Amino acid sequence: MAIEYAVIAGGCFWCTAAVFKDVIGVESVESGYTGGARPNPTYEQVCSGETGHAEAIRLGFDPEKVSYGDLLDINFATHDPTQLNRQGNDIGTQYRSAIFPATPEQEAEAVAAIARAQQDHQDPVVTTIEPLKKWYPAEAYHQDYWDGVGQRDGYCVAVIPQKLQKLRKSFANRVKS
Numbered sequence: 541m542a543i544e545y546a547v548i549a550g551g552c553f554w555c556t557a558a559v560f561k562d563v564i565g566v567e568s569v570e571s572g573y574t575g576g577a578r579p580n581p582t583y584e585q586v587c588s589g590e591t592g593h594a595e596a597i598r599l600g601f602d603p604e605k606v607s608y609g610d611l612l613d614i615n616f617a618t619h620d621p622t623q624l625n626r627q628g629n630d631i632g633t634q635y636r637s638a639i640f641p642a643t644p645e646q647e648a649e650a651v652a653a654i655a656r657a658q659q660d661h662q663d664p665v666v667t668t669i670e671p672l673k674k675w676y677p678a679e680a681y682h683q684d685y686w687d688g689v690g691q692r693d694g695y696c697v698a699v700i701p702q703k704l705q706k707l708r709k710s711f712a713n714r715v716k717s
Contacts (some may be wrong), residue, residue, distance in 0.1 A: 549629025565605030612653035
């Protein structure tokens with residue numbers, strides 16, 4: 541099994557990570573930061589909106605079980621790609637909807653996925669395709685957040701179950717049992 545990687549942003553990384561932990565073929569989910577200029581940013585620095593980074597997730601996936609395009613389609617179905625620099629109450633460029641392709645093939649698939657997503661939305665899809673810059677893993681307490689503290693965090697409890705419900709409704713054949 542050759543693992544490939546996808547880096548995507550769709551708002552709060554706690555929320556996007558929770559979704560992809562349940563997807564068949566996803567072998568690892570890491571919360572982190574990319575797309576900015578400051579080396580080794582901290583959560584507080586990224587949250588300030590001044591580093592240029594997005595809260596993102598890095599997915600290790602088995603392409604024999606789930607395709608890169610399927611991962612992008614799941615991402616579009618579980619966040620609102622029509623909101624510029626925000627997801628719900630999270631506002632700022634650090635919460636932007638973005639895809640960070642690692643190869644020309646991933647970039648072509650990102651373009652196709654945005655076109656598919658646009659068919660499902662009246663408002664314009666504002667998801668950007670950005671060069672994959674250096675990846676910075678988030679601090680340890682952000683990893684697997686939903687599986688621990690997140691299920692007692694009011695924000696997560698208000699947002700994540702809805703995302704998981706969308707995943708299970710739209711991609712039932714892709715969800716781990």
